[in-house]
Amino acid sequence: MTDYIGYIAGFLVSFALVPQIIRVYKLKSAREISVLYNSGMLLGLFLWLAYGIILGLVPIIVWNIIGAILAALLLLAKLKYGR
Amino acid sequence: MTDYIGYIAGFLVSFALVPQIIRVYKLKSAREISVLYNSGMLLGLFLWLAYGIILGLVPIIVWNIIGAILAALLLLAKLKYGR
Numbered sequence: 001m002t003d004y005i006g007y008i009a010g011f012l013v014s015f016a017l018v019p020q021i022i023r024v025y026k027l028k029s030a031r032e033i034s035v036l037y038n039s040g041m042l043l044g045l046f047l048w049l050a051y052g053i054i055l056g057l058v059p060i061i062v063w064n065i066i067g068a069i070l071a072a073l074l075l076l077a078k079l080k081y082g083r
Numbered sequence: 084m085t086d087y088i089g090y091i092a093g094f095l096v097s098f099a100l101v102p103q104i105i106r107v108y109k110l111k112s113a114r115e116i117s118v119l120y121n122s123g124m125l126l127g128l129f130l131w132l133a134y135g136i137i138l139g140l141v142p143i144i145v146w147n148i149i150g151a152i153l154a155a156l157l158l159l160a161k162l163k164y165g166r
Contacts, residue, residue, distance in 0.1 A: 006134045012127025016120045023117070034106075037098070044095025051089045051142070059134070060143075 006059025014063050017070040021077065030078040038078060042071045086142055093146025100153040104160065113161040121161060125154045 024030050045068040052060030107113050128151040135143030 002134060002137045005130050005137070009127045009130030009134055012123045013131065014127075016124030016127065018120070020117070020120075034103070037101070037103075040095045040098070044092045044097075047088050047092030048096065051085060051092055054085045054088070055140075057138075057140075 003059055006057070007062070010059050010063025010066070014067045014070060017067070017074065021070060021073050024074065024077045024081065028081050030081040035075065035078050038071060038075045042068060042075060045071055089140070089142025090145070093142050093149070097146050097150045097153060100150070100157065104153060104156050107157065107160045107164065111164050113164040118158065118161050121154060121158045125151060125158060128154055 045064045048060060049064040049068065052058075052064060128147045131143060132147040132151065135141075135147060
């Protein structure tokens with residue numbers, strides 16, 4: 001039951017990144033994306049993943065893998081489209 | 084020990100939102116911010132908070148309270164600066 005809360009939570013939070021990614025690729029502009037903080041976020045997501053693995057929390061593991069992939073896409077967009 | 088991983092993780096991920104907020108307020112432009120998804124993210128953060136409270140995971144509770152405040156600030160910026 002609690003896991004379901006985690007799954008829905010992770011879905012909402014992680015997919016909040018998707019339109020950001022789409023807009024950046026569509027506008028071909030990543031002016032409002034910061035490489036430093038995006039990299040920090042990516043590292044943070046890996047740490048949450050480690051946390052989830054250690055405590056065996058499946059929703060956290062799942063959504064931080066997905067989140068890390070999305071954050072990486074945003075970082076790639078920044079490198080591709082510059083400022 | 085595991086909690087420390089969670090605290091660092093949450094710090095990195097939550098503060099990835101801060102420069103985004105600063106840029107939006109500084110540029111007075113929220114064009115790349117989506118109200119729908121930002122609201123969804125805010126709801127997701129509340130659900131992660133509930134998940135953390137149920138399972139007694141302090142780093143998750145702490146960072147989702149902070150994350151929700153930051154997401155709310157971003158939403159306010161969007162409402163204030165429009166597109």
